[in-house]
Amino acid sequence: MSAYSSISQLQQAYRQKKVTLLEVVDTYLQKVQADKTQSYLTICDERARAKAKKLAQVLDQGAIDIDERYPLLGVPMGVKDNLVLEGVRTTCASRILENYVPPYTATVLDRIEKAGALILGKLNMDEFAMGSSSENSAFRPVLHPTHPDRVAGGSSGGSAAAVRAGSCLVSLGSDTGGSIRLPASFCGVVGLKPTYGRVSRYGLVAFASSLDQVGPLGQNVEDVARVFKVIAGKDPLDSTSVSLPVPEINFQEKIQWKKIRIGLPKEYLSDAVSPAVRQAMEAAKKFFEKQGAQFQEVSLPHTRFAVATYYLIAVSEASSNLARFDGIRYGVRPKETERLASLEEFYKKVRSYFGTEVKRRILLGTFALSSGYADAYYLKACQVRRLIQQDFLKVFDQKIDFLLTPTAPQTAFKLGEKTRDPLQMYLMDEFTVPASLAGIPALSLPAGEDKEGLPVGIQLLGRSFEEDFLLRVAQAFEKEGVGN
Amino acid sequence: MDQNVIQSMQSMAELARLELTSAEIKQLQADIKNILEYVELLNEASVSNVEPLMHPFEGLQNSKTPDRPDSLAQDSNNAQKVLACAPDVLQDGYKVPPIL
Numbered sequence: 001m002s003a004y005s006s007i008s009q010l011q012q013a014y015r016q017k018k019v020t021l022l023e024v025v026d027t028y029l030q031k032v033q034a035d036k037t038q039s040y041l042t043i044c045d046e047r048a049r050a051k052a053k054k055l056a057q058v059l060d061q062g063a064i065d066i067d068e069r070y071p072l073l074g075v076p077m078g079v080k081d082n083l084v085l086e087g088v089r090t091t092c093a094s095r096i097l098e099n100y101v102p103p104y105t106a107t108v109l110d111r112i113e114k115a116g117a118l119i120l121g122k123l124n125m126d127e128f129a130m131g132s133s134s135e136n137s138a139f140r141p142v143l144h145p146t147h148p149d150r151v152a153g154g155s156s157g158g159s160a161a162a163v164r165a166g167s168c169l170v171s172l173g174s175d176t177g178g179s180i181r182l183p184a185s186f187c188g189v190v191g192l193k194p195t196y197g198r199v200s201r202y203g204l205v206a207f208a209s210s211l212d213q214v215g216p217l218g219q220n221v222e223d224v225a226r227v228f229k230v231i232a233g234k235d236p237l238d239s240t241s242v243s244l245p246v247p248e249i250n251f252q253e254k255i256q257w258k259k260i261r262i263g264l265p266k267e268y269l270s271d272a273v274s275p276a277v278r279q280a281m282e283a284a285k286k287f288f289e290k291q292g293a294q295f296q297e298v299s300l301p302h303t304r305f306a307v308a309t310y311y312l313i314a315v316s317e318a319s320s321n322l323a324r325f326d327g328i329r330y331g332v333r334p335k336e337t338e339r340l341a342s343l344e345e346f347y348k349k350v351r352s353y354f355g356t357e358v359k360r361r362i363l364l365g366t367f368a369l370s371s372g373y374a375d376a377y378y379l380k381a382c383q384v385r386r387l388i389q390q391d392f393l394k395v396f397d398q399k400i401d402f403l404l405t406p407t408a409p410q411t412a413f414k415l416g417e418k419t420r421d422p423l424q425m426y427l428m429d430e431f432t433v434p435a436s437l438a439g440i441p442a443l444s445l446p447a448g449e450d451k452e453g454l455p456v457g458i459q460l461l462g463r464s465f466e467e468d469f470l471l472r473v474a475q476a477f478e479k480e481g482v483g484n
Numbered sequence: 485m486d487q488n489v490i491q492s493m494q495s496m497a498e499l500a501r502l503e504l505t506s507a508e509i510k511q512l513q514a515d516i517k518n519i520l521e522y523v524e525l526l527n528e529a530s531v532s533n534v535e536p537l538m539h540p541f542e543g544l545q546n547s548k549t550p551d552r553p554d555s556l557a558q559d560s561n562n563a564q565k566v567l568a569c570a571p572d573v574l575q576d577g578y579k580v581p582p583i584l
Contacts, residue, residue: 103565196540210539242541308523319500328578333571337581346581348503359502360512363493364519366500370492377523382536384529389537422515423522439540464541 003031003166007075007223010169011066014059014074021052021059021074025118028076031167032120036148038140039158039167041081042089043121048076051118066116071226073116078168080159081122082129082205083214085109088119092205093137094127096331096353106203107238108172108214108231115230120168123158127355128322129179129207131155132428135419136357143415145187147454150412153183159217160187170218170227174204176211177310178407178432181444184217185407185457188446190224190474191217195464196439197242199228200235208317209240211310211436221445221475225249228467242465249468251475257292260473263400264295267303268431272409276450281406284447284458287481288404298400300391303434305384307426310433312368312381319365322358326350360422389438396463402470405431407444407457431459441467445474447481 004010004024013019029045055074058064066073079085082092084102091097113119126136134142134157142157144150145164152161156173160183163171173180175193184191192215199214206212216227234243264285269278285295327333327350337349354362368377395403408428418425435442440461447458462470493513497504504512563576572579 100569103562103569240539302529305526305529308525311519312523312526323500327571328580329566330569331571340581343581343583344501347501351501352503354502356508356511359504359508360515362500362502363496363512364516366496367492367516370496370499379536380526380529380531381523382538383531383534384526386534386537387529387531389540421518423518426519437540 004169006220007072007169007226010075011073015066021056021118022049024074025049025052025076025120028120028168031165035162035165035167037143037145037152037158037161037165037167039124039142039162039165040078040121041091041093041124041139041158044085044088044119047088048118048120051113055116055118070116071230072112075117076120076169077112077117078120078123078159078162078171079109080125080156080171080173082125082174082207083109083172084203084205085119085122088122090122090205091139092128093125093139094353094355094358095138096325096350098332100330104203107200107235109203111231112172112227123156123162123171123173125158126155126179127358128205128318129155129174129176130318130357130361132178132182132425133413133418134158134183135415136355138355141415144412147412147452149414150454151186151415153186153408153412155179155183156191156217157183160184160189160191163187163189163217163219170216170223172214172227172231173217174212174214175436176208177314177436178429180215180217181407181432181442181457181459182428184444185459186412186455188449188455188457189217189219190221190446190478191215191444192224192228192467192471193435193442194228194232194467195242195441197240198246198441198465198467199231200238200241202235202237206321208314209321210317211314221471221478222251225251225471225475228471232467244465247468249471251472253472255291255472255476257288260288260293260401261399262288262293262295263298263395263403265298265300265303265395265403265405267300268405270409272427272430273406274410274450276411277406277409277456280447280456280458281404284404284477284481287477291476296400298395298398298403300388300395300434302384302387302391306388306434306437307430309381309384309388310429310437311364311426312377313385313437315361315365316368316378316381317365319362319369322354322362325354357422385437388434392434392438392440392461401462402473403461405459405461407431407459411450411452411454411456435461440464441470443470443474445477447477
């Protein structure tokens with residue numbers, strides 16, 4: 001059986017009885033077993049087969065509307081290992097949760113399974129989603145799917161690499177400052193960070209609560225749109241999820257290109273941007289011009305503060321969120337804690353199971369929130385965050401429909417190249433963190449390759465809750481743009 | 485760079501209940517020094533009279549519909565499920581180290 005290139009192609013094969021759900025799940029599980037990208041931390045083979053059998057019975061009863069009732073029927077998926085799934089180990093790629101089997105299921109996973117998805121396994125990532133290369137996994141780094149000496153990007157590296165390598169059809173990742181978009185760009189797949197509040201965070205292990213969003217990654221825009229539609233919408237279990245209706249995404253509807261104004265933020269074409277990325281931007285611009293869209297250079301003047309702002313806010317929230325890992329209620333409790341005389345010593349031993357990057361961020365966050373420094377660091381960062389958000393609001397007020405930028409300044413770098421210098425690693429996120437700070441939706445889209453064949457990604461940034469428009473624009477580009 | 489800032493890393497580790505080896509302290513201090521020097525950049529932003537933004541959609545109204553209680557809390561039988569995650573339990577409770 002050949003690999004499927006889209007959800008609709010796979011479901012067509014189901015409808016025509018060319019293949020059964022069990023055959024598909026077995027084929028993909030073989031691919032998972034043979035995976036060379038080190039993308040899977042836990043494989044749920046028995047669980048996936050049992051689900052496939054159950055769904056196959058439903059399908060055999062006939063007369064079900066796949067599109068309406070089971071939009072993800074029989075779709076083999078991988079999910080990032082910071083989403084809890086009842087009865088299946090969830091580690092966040094951390095030794096501190098190495099043995100954690102959660103007693104409940106994240107809303108997004110509940111929704112995809114109710115829509116018929118088959119979860120094949122839990123995907124590798126930077127520990128607690130802290131990183132830009134997926135090298136911070138406590139177990140093993142994710143390898144680039146086509147260039148194994150390169151990183152897959154992070155922190156949802158497994159979610160991007162597995163899709164590109166074909167060991168799942170679509171996946172879920174999470175994005176705090178670019179963690180879906182950066183690996184999507186490096187691996188040559190499509191990745192969507194929805195508007196903050198669009199998708200429930202219930203059951204997503206918290207890193208930075210005012211920034212975290214769950215989103216889909218896939219081989220094409222329509223697959224990403226279909227998963228997005230399933231996971232989006234108000235969840236009573238997440239009070240920050242928003243109760244706006246999720247619009248239908250109609251790919252048949254023609255875009256009125258002559259009325260579209262695209263903003264090119266000049267701050268996103270800095271000296272750090274590599275020639276290959278520049279070329280991809282030029283080509284994308286030509287495509288949109290050919291359709292009849294107008295371009296306008298715009299300025300987002302506070303962009304240069306975004307990385308500093310983002311890191312101060314993210315580490316502050318992380319230091320608070322990660323205080324819960326105490327070795328009392330779940331997670332590891334190392335043997336050597338048995339004889340300790342005090343609770344303080346106990347906590348320290350348990351928390352020594354955090355990796356270095358996690359410790360670094362907890363320390364920085366504790367500092368940024370500490371008495372005497374909080375005003376100069378955390379509060380200052382929140383003030384600049386408002387300026388960054390206002391930059392976007394002003395541009396969108398000038399009748400700009402969306403912004404076109406590179407996703408990352410360069411293509412996938414070599415394993416180990418940036419691990420010694422955390423700041424250099426943080427700067428990989430310079431084009432992705434502003435959208436996270438502002439809360440707006442952002443999508444990374446493959447837009448060609450560099451000389452070595454490494455994928456280049458472009459990023460579309462839109463108005464809040466207009467994911468449907470971004471997806472339609474992205475699909476038009478995918479069909480007829482660069483490389484087609 | 486404020487030397488006190490660097491020295492205070494040890495007390496931050498205490499506050500965050502992190503035990504660091506001397507090698508880790510050395511490495512982390514150097515990294516954190518670099519990062520803190522980098523974020524000094526924010527001093528160039530003019531933020532007087534700018535209200536801090538802690539959440540991207542502060543303008544949204546709180547939902548008026550009553551939130552469902554957490555799914556696990558709805559059923560008291562789930563207590564055992566939750567306790568099963570604990571590294572050590574004693575009857576129906578968590579076993580913790582002595583605190584006095």
